Amino acid sequence: MPTLLGVTLITFLISRVIVPDPARTWAGFRATPAAVAALAARYHLNAPLYIQYFYYMGGLITGHWGVSPTSGRPVLSQISQYFPATVELAIAAIVITIIVGIPLGVVSALHHNGKYDHGIRFLYLAGFSSPPFFVALVIILVFGYVLNIFPTQGELSSNLAPPAHITGMYIVDSLLTGNWTDFVNSVWHIVMPATALALTVFGIVTRITRSSMLEVFQKDFVRASYAKGLAQRAVVYRHALRNALIPTTTVLGLLLGALLSGTIVVESIFLWPGIGYFALQSIENLDFPSIMGVTVLFTLSVVIANLLADVLYAVLDPRIKI
Amino acid sequence: MASTRKFQLPFDRNEAAITWRVVKSSPMTLAGAVIAVAFVALAIADVVTRDAILPYNPYALTTQLLRPPSLAHPLGTDDLGRDVLSRVLAAAPIDAEVAFSVVGVAMALGLLTGGLAGYRGGLTEEVIMRVTDIFLSFPGIVLALAIVAALGPSTLHSIFALVPVWWPTYTRLARAETLSVKSQQFIDSSRAVGQRPSYIIGHHIFPNIFPTLLVYATLDIGNVILTYSILSFIGLGAQVPTPEWGLLTVQGESYLRSYPWIPIAPALAILVVAVGFSLLGDGLRDALDPRVRGTFG
Numbered sequence: 001m002p003t004l005l006g007v008t009l010i011t012f013l014i015s016r017v018i019v020p021d022p023a024r025t026w027a028g029f030r031a032t033p034a035a036v037a038a039l040a041a042r043y044h045l046n047a048p049l050y051i052q053y054f055y056y057m058g059g060l061i062t063g064h065w066g067v068s069p070t071s072g073r074p075v076l077s078q079i080s081q082y083f084p085a086t087v088e089l090a091i092a093a094i095v096i097t098i099i100v101g102i103p104l105g106v107v108s109a110l111h112h113n114g115k116y117d118h119g120i121r122f123l124y125l126a127g128f129s130s131p132p133f134f135v136a137l138v139i140i141l142v143f144g145y146v147l148n149i150f151p152t153q154g155e156l157s158s159n160l161a162p163p164a165h166i167t168g169m170y171i172v173d174s175l176l177t178g179n180w181t182d183f184v185n186s187v188w189h190i191v192m193p194a195t196a197l198a199l200t201v202f203g204i205v206t207r208i209t210r211s212s213m214l215e216v217f218q219k220d221f222v223r224a225s226y227a228k229g230l231a232q233r234a235v236v237y238r239h240a241l242r243n244a245l246i247p248t249t250t251v252l253g254l255l256l257g258a259l260l261s262g263t264i265v266v267e268s269i270f271l272w273p274g275i276g277y278f279a280l281q282s283i284e285n286l287d288f289p290s291i292m293g294v295t296v297l298f299t300l301s302v303v304i305a306n307l308l309a310d311v312l313y314a315v316l317d318p319r320i321k322i
Numbered sequence: 323m324a325s326t327r328k329f330q331l332p333f334d335r336n337e338a339a340i341t342w343r344v345v346k347s348s349p350m351t352l353a354g355a356v357i358a359v360a361f362v363a364l365a366i367a368d369v370v371t372r373d374a375i376l377p378y379n380p381y382a383l384t385t386q387l388l389r390p391p392s393l394a395h396p397l398g399t400d401d402l403g404r405d406v407l408s409r410v411l412a413a414a415p416i417d418a419e420v421a422f423s424v425v426g427v428a429m430a431l432g433l434l435t436g437g438l439a440g441y442r443g444g445l446t447e448e449v450i451m452r453v454t455d456i457f458l459s460f461p462g463i464v465l466a467l468a469i470v471a472a473l474g475p476s477t478l479h480s481i482f483a484l485v486p487v488w489w490p491t492y493t494r495l496a497r498a499e500t501l502s503v504k505s506q507q508f509i510d511s512s513r514a515v516g517q518r519p520s521y522i523i524g525h526h527i528f529p530n531i532f533p534t535l536l537v538y539a540t541l542d543i544g545n546v547i548l549t550y551s552i553l554s555f556i557g558l559g560a561q562v563p564t565p566e567w568g569l570l571t572v573q574g575e576s577y578l579r580s581y582p583w584i585p586i587a588p589a590l591a592i593l594v595v596a597v598g599f600s601l602l603g604d605g606l607r608d609a610l611d612p613r614v615r616g617t618f619g
Contacts, residue, residue: 006458011468018473118350125601130596137582264463279556282560299460302459303459
């Protein structure tokens with residue numbers, strides 16, 4: 001809770017203090033002075049800062065996140081239009097991250113300081129160190145243009161009608177309505193962007209899995225399992241990995257933060273109609289209220305994800321009490 | 323064990339020798355060191371010679387548009403006939419400038435606030451660390467993005483925007499290190515002989531925590547370049563026609579299908595430099611802290 005207050009205080013300061021003339025920025029650069037003054041009055045931009053903060057918080061909680069000067073629409077309604085696509089992409093990326101990241105961490109720990117360990121370490125260092133646009137461009141070039149396996153743009157082929165709107169996530173909606181053509185097509189579309197996102201962040205998972213596996217290997221219960229004659233497979237997967245995965249859940253918040261930052265670049269390259277794409281358009285139009293909306297949304301998501309990870313940690317590990 | 327280190331520069335000769343031995347013994351760290359040194363040397367040489375060391379003038383427009391890689395142009399030419407290799411190399415100074423200023427300022431702020439928090443404790447520590455936690459809870463580049471958007475796109479503003487993202491980590495690190503140094507006997511002794519806190523922090527605490535921060539900073543240079551290039555990629559960092567890796571990539575993006583080297587080369591440059599600093603930093607960390615050797619990362 002104090003974190004949430006602090007975070008909103010900072011976003012408030014950025015949008016009201018660093019910006020030279022908030023009312024003008026909000027109204028757009030072609031607005032008449034009268035319109036600017038009306039906007040300032042409506043959003044209490046002439047009030048003292050602490051009063052403004054009060055109104056700002058009130059607006060955040062009641063869903064009044066400002067109005068975009070370019071489209072004239074409320075920021076929150078635009079965000080809710082783009083949000084499902086990003087959630088879908090992020091979930092797909094997390095799934096790929098887990099599928100790639102955890103086994104690599106296990107292999108790394110089993111071959112501690114060996115050839116595989118070093119190779120995997122180099123791999124995730126390279127993943128960490130590569131800009132998301134590099135990974136995305138290489139993937140598009142290889143799998144989109146040269147091999148021509150996956151589509152390079154969008155969420156769905158333009159000749160298909162989107163599935164009925166239920167959640168806004170095409171994969172889920174098409175599954176719920178039994179629209180198999182759309183389902184296959186949208187899964188096909190999500191593979192490359194989700195992989196591009198996952199490749200830049202899987203290192204977080206690999207690293208933590210590796211170090212917690214190594215830690216668990218030292219524990220008595222692992223030695224006991226070996227002593228009672230269990231095969232290595234059983235020890236590793238049934239006993240060690242299960243315990244080692246507990247710390248992995250705590251990096252979920254970290255992972256989400258990295259993923260959301262990555263979406264801005266990846267969505268713009270793949271023309272994926274999500275929040276990142278929306279953010280980039282807002283930046284190009286200097287649509288400041290929308291940029292702040294995205295900032296608040298991303299930050300709140302990460303703070304909440306961290307909170308959930310802590311709760312999950314306590315649920316998974318009965319030794320920890322919140 | 324009480325440390326006998328007192329007045330000394332961050333690296334004394336002995337420590338430097340040990341560090342060098344560790345760097346030499348690991349091929350990966352050595353590779354990282356080579357990349358890092360080459361990057362810095364290129365940046366300095368390019369600034370000193372005003373682009374004269376580059377094969378071609380990175381700004382000169384020619385009629386040789388979109389040529390494929392050849393001996394004359396190893397990475398071809400772009401849509402305005404400029405040599406791609408020269409433009410990629412010419413970006414080293416600006417990326418180095420941003421990376422070193424952001425890390426330098428962040429480290430200085432981190433040393434001051436973290437050192438103070440660790441040494442004073444109590445309310446000072448509580449306030450500093452709470453503020454630090456709040457800044458840390460912003461995901462990745464989102465905070466920087468909001469600040470540059472508020473200030474207006476430019477490289478200088480990117481530096482202003484990246485510092486708030488970077489200093490909290492250094493504050494945390496400096497505080498943790500200060501706490502462990504503070505508990506050692508030589509601090510008690512200097513307090514006992516009546517030295518002032520400002521003197522103890524400046525002469526005993528800082529020199530002892532500096533190496534750790536410096537190692538972390540090495541790891542971080544690549545990260546700053548990465549983040550700055552993302553800011554440039556989305557249009558908030560360097561502006562046309564400055565050669566900057568993120569900007570070069572986004573400008574070349576539309577040529578990916580037919581002339582892939584135009585966008586791939588600058589993006590690859592970021593990867594190489596970032597991997598270089600990561601490898602070097604990882605190796606240095608192992609060198610300075612034998613406890614983590616082999617058990618982490």
